[in-house]
Amino acid sequence: MATIIKATGISTDKSIKSSNQHAIEAGRQCIEDAGIDINHIDLIINVGIYRDENMLEPAMAAFAQKGLNIKPDYTKSQPFNAAFSLDMMNSACGIINAIQTADAVFKSRKIKYALIVSSDAHPSNTDHKGFPYATIGGAMLLEHTDDNKGFHDFSFNHSPTTDQSVKGYLDFNNLSEPAKERLTVDMPGDYKNQLLKYSSESAEEYLTRFNINRKTVKLVSVQPELNFGRKIADIVNIKDDSIMDHYEQYGDAHSSAITMNYHHLSKENSFKSDDTILFLAAGAGITTACVSYTV
Amino acid sequence: MIKARFESIGAYIPNKRVSTESLTQEMNIPPQFDIEAITGIKTRSWKEDKDDSFTMAIDAAQSCLENSKYEAADLDIIISCSIARFVGESSYYEPAMSLLLKHELGAKKAIFFDISNACAGMFTGIYILESMIKAGIVKNGLVVSGEYISTIAETAVLEAKDIYDPQFGSLTVGDAGAAVILDQATNEDDVIDCFNLISTPEYSDLAIGKPSNQSNRYAMYASNSKMHTEERLKIWPNFQTDTLAKENKEFKTENFDYIIHHQVGSKFIERLLKIGTEAFSSEQPESLSVLEKYGNTSSTSHFIVLYEYLKANKLKEKSKILMVPAASGFVTGFLSMNINKLAVK
Numbered sequence: 001m002a003t004i005i006k007a008t009g010i011s012t013d014k015s016i017k018s019s020n021q022h023a024i025e026a027g028r029q030c031i032e033d034a035g036i037d038i039n040h041i042d043l044i045i046n047v048g049i050y051r052d053e054n055m056l057e058p059a060m061a062a063f064a065q066k067g068l069n070i071k072p073d074y075t076k077s078q079p080f081n082a083a084f085s086l087d088m089m090n091s092a093c094g095i096i097n098a099i100q101t102a103d104a105v106f107k108s109r110k111i112k113y114a115l116i117v118s119s120d121a122h123p124s125n126t127d128h129k130g131f132p133y134a135t136i137g138g139a140m141l142l143e144h145t146d147d148n149k150g151f152h153d154f155s156f157n158h159s160p161t162t163d164q165s166v167k168g169y170l171d172f173n174n175l176s177e178p179a180k181e182r183l184t185v186d187m188p189g190d191y192k193n194q195l196l197k198y199s200s201e202s203a204e205e206y207l208t209r210f211n212i213n214r215k216t217v218k219l220v221s222v223q224p225e226l227n228f229g230r231k232i233a234d235i236v237n238i239k240d241d242s243i244m245d246h247y248e249q250y251g252d253a254h255s256s257a258i259t260m261n262y263h264h265l266s267k268e269n270s271f272k273s274d275d276t277i278l279f280l281a282a283g284a285g286i287t288t289a290c291v292s293y294t295v
Numbered sequence: 296m297i298k299a300r301f302e303s304i305g306a307y308i309p310n311k312r313v314s315t316e317s318l319t320q321e322m323n324i325p326p327q328f329d330i331e332a333i334t335g336i337k338t339r340s341w342k343e344d345k346d347d348s349f350t351m352a353i354d355a356a357q358s359c360l361e362n363s364k365y366e367a368a369d370l371d372i373i374i375s376c377s378i379a380r381f382v383g384e385s386s387y388y389e390p391a392m393s394l395l396l397k398h399e400l401g402a403k404k405a406i407f408f409d410i411s412n413a414c415a416g417m418f419t420g421i422y423i424l425e426s427m428i429k430a431g432i433v434k435n436g437l438v439v440s441g442e443y444i445s446t447i448a449e450t451a452v453l454e455a456k457d458i459y460d461p462q463f464g465s466l467t468v469g470d471a472g473a474a475v476i477l478d479q480a481t482n483e484d485d486v487i488d489c490f491n492l493i494s495t496p497e498y499s500d501l502a503i504g505k506p507s508n509q510s511n512r513y514a515m516y517a518s519n520s521k522m523h524t525e526e527r528l529k530i531w532p533n534f535q536t537d538t539l540a541k542e543n544k545e546f547k548t549e550n551f552d553y554i555i556h557h558q559v560g561s562k563f564i565e566r567l568l569k570i571g572t573e574a575f576s577s578e579q580p581e582s583l584s585v586l587e588k589y590g591n592t593s594s595t596s597h598f599i600v601l602y603e604y605l606k607a608n609k610l611k612e613k614s615k616i617l618m619v620p621a622a623s624g625f626v627t628g629f630l631s632m633n634i635n636k637l638a639v640k
């Protein structure tokens with residue numbers, strides 16, 4: 001039994017400023033690409049962090065479920081015609097938590113498909129200069145299959161304290177802008193160096209622990225700065241020459257970075273059957289997450 | 296297959312109470328209605344100066360650990376589920392609140408993430424944790440919520456104009472922290488028996504929580520009359536009936552001892568009990584409630600009820616309990632479980 005990626009989609013249209021719209025657009029492309037019956041999706045997880053108008057509730061996943069028309073209402077005596085949606089938040093590592101969650105729900109509740117969507121936007125839905133993340137969206141459709149490929153060996157780490165972490169918050173003492181359009185993202189000057197340090201340490205530990213062949217493993221990582229993936233590969237001696245970098249094109253795609261990176265590599269046919277991919281996410285905390293994927 | 300159970304429960308309920316009378320006296324436009332009669336809420340628990348989402352979550356988690364056989368270092372996972380994530384005067388997006396809780400509790404090996412799913416937050420955390428225990432991914436875990444939500448009541452006091460105002464419902468809320476530890480069930484006396492949740496977002500725009508358009512606080516805008524139509528409220532019994540039917544079961548023969556509905560207000564609970572009676576063609580179990588004292592403590596409300604009844608030793612031995620969430624989204628479902636050894640010291 002395995003959890004595999006059935007399809008991915010990304011939304012990068014610069015005219016879209018809403019995180020909800022990006023998540024829906026990425027989800028629409030993903031489902032179209034998968035070619036499945038939308039009614040077979042039973043779980044929708046949104047892992048985006050920064051939302052339109054600083055909305056607290058409902059879950060942004062509810063808007064994605066509605067926008068994608070995935071069983072938006074319940075009809076009596078059609079018990080399979082129901083879906084559940086939720087928001088999961090763990091900075092750029094939320095995608096790995098969501099994959100592990102979908103894997104658990106697949107195994108325990110016998111569902112077939114789960115859709116993970118992500119997007120970040122400044123709450124004002126403008127190109128705010130203080131917002132360090134890309135306003136884009138991602139979607140990853142996971143499928144429960146009978147084979148033995150897919151995701152395995154999840155691992156999470158974090159720094160001893162949160163002192164060196166980026167911190168994103170709505171400050172109610174700061175009256176500079178209306179609260180629904182206000183956001184503070186404090187990023188320490190050394191943050192990205194620390195991200196690289198903890199990411200490479202986690203990758204090294206993971207590769208050793210699971211005895212992964214560094215000559216053949218493919219790396220799909222977040223991209224908080226230019227050449228982040230390449231730098232990690234060089235530090236831990238991964239020989240993957242297909243590592244792509246989209247930082248100059250999009251910036252830091254944050255909660256959508258893993259999906260976006262995988263999406264582009266997949267479209268470039270960078271993976272072949274039985275390849276092992278190391279997914280490496282890193283973000284606030286400082287938190288890192290690793291998982292292997294057998295294509 | 297492995298099943299999960301509630302191994303322990305804990306809560307932090309602030310000592311401060313704000314009465315419905317004093318809250319409505321502060322309103323800019325005195326209400327032309329009796330909120331206490333409509334909601335059944337005499338007082339609501341209210342955060343003290345020292346409290347925020349983080350401290351209330353910590354206090355609830357420590358209360359839960361005191362009732363548990365586990366130490367913090369034993370926990371495999373921590374899931375934080377509050378709607379707002381206040382540390383001091385700021386509500387945080389990152390890092391995750393669950394990481395801050397992990398550091399403070401000393402839960403060294405726990406994986407962690409936050410959940411946001413309105414008043415169904417703790418149910419959602421339990422849904423994930425139960426799935427992970429059943430799948431063998433973790434053996435135990437903590438689901439916790441430090442719910443500082445009274446800020447929306449303060450906003451409603453300033454901005455709500457009448458009973459039809461979309462902020463009217465915000466006057467019901469109170470603050471509290473709640474926590475549960477789940478682990479593998481060892482027998483049928485303490486077990487999560489049947490549990491599922493659904494989201495029906497066709498009308499998701501009917502209840503939106505976000506910063507106020509007029510002031511520097513969070514506000515909740517809810518069209519309760521549209522959201523709580525009989526048709527919408529019937530989704531719960533319809534969904535539970537259909538789910539039970541798949542296992543050749545029916546509500547009547549489940550023999551629930553108690554039912555815990557979301558603590559939105561007494562009239563709301565009465566309507567749900569009536570709808571349940573009709574839809575299931577069955578008398579409803581005894582309804583447990585603490586809303587008169589604590590109000591609607593949002594994501595923690597069902598668990599504050601359970602905690603209070605356990606603490607007061609008011610539940611009979613070997614109880615079968617049905618919990619029914621109702622949250623913005625609209626999220627509903629049911630959690631049915633047997634409890635016997637679950638206790639509050």
